Amino acid sequence: MPTVHVFARDHINTDEIIPARHLTTDVEAELAKYAMEDYDKDFVRRVQPGDIIVAGADFGCGSSREHAVWALRGAGVAAVIAPNFARIYYRNSINNGFLALECENVVETFMDGDPAELDLAGGTVTNTRTGQTLTFVPVPQFALDVQKAGGWLEYMREQDQNRQDQNQPQQEEQHA
Incomplete structure (x- = not known):
């Protein structure tokens, strides 16, 4: 405690x-x-x-x-x-x-x-x-998300990675 x-x-x-x-x-x-x-x-x-x-x-x-x-x-x-x-x-x-x-x-x-x-x-x-x-x-959810990530830079890296992950299947489907 x-x-x-x-x-x-x-x-x-x-x-x-x-x-x-x-x-x-x-x-x-x-x-x-x-x-x-x-x-x-x-x-x-x-x-x-x-x-x-x-x-x-x-x-x-x-x-x-x-x-x-x-x-x-x-x-x-x-x-x-x-x-x-x-x-x-x-x-x-x-x-x-x-x-x-x-x-x-x-x-x-x-x-x-x-x-x-x-x-x-x-x-x-x-x-x-x-x-x-x-x-x-x-505490605003945004601030909790940043805290969970370990800070603003880490949060933005996670956001970028999530965007890349979301775009990945679309790109793979276009090439198929």
């Missing part, structure tokens, strides 16, 4: 998610070492694959760097849940197949270290310590 890491402050910017001094690579495993470093130096030692970040409003404001998404994903974070996101961060999340879930009152519902259950199909997140369940803004 995922553990929740609460960053309750509003307006956590991309430089706090991954400080600019570490933008010398685009390798997620390298970026992950410095995720949230300027906000919480111990975060990368505590986070486990599948964990969730709960954050205040306007998460990911600041620059448009995709590195912020890559650093969190590389650290094993499965999703960030916040009341809302900076638009560029939200779009970068979708493009990279990373879950950015909008949910009111999420900061008030969780404490750092709480276990959570995330139900994407049902659109809910549950604090299993307290039993409290919140509903988040539904």
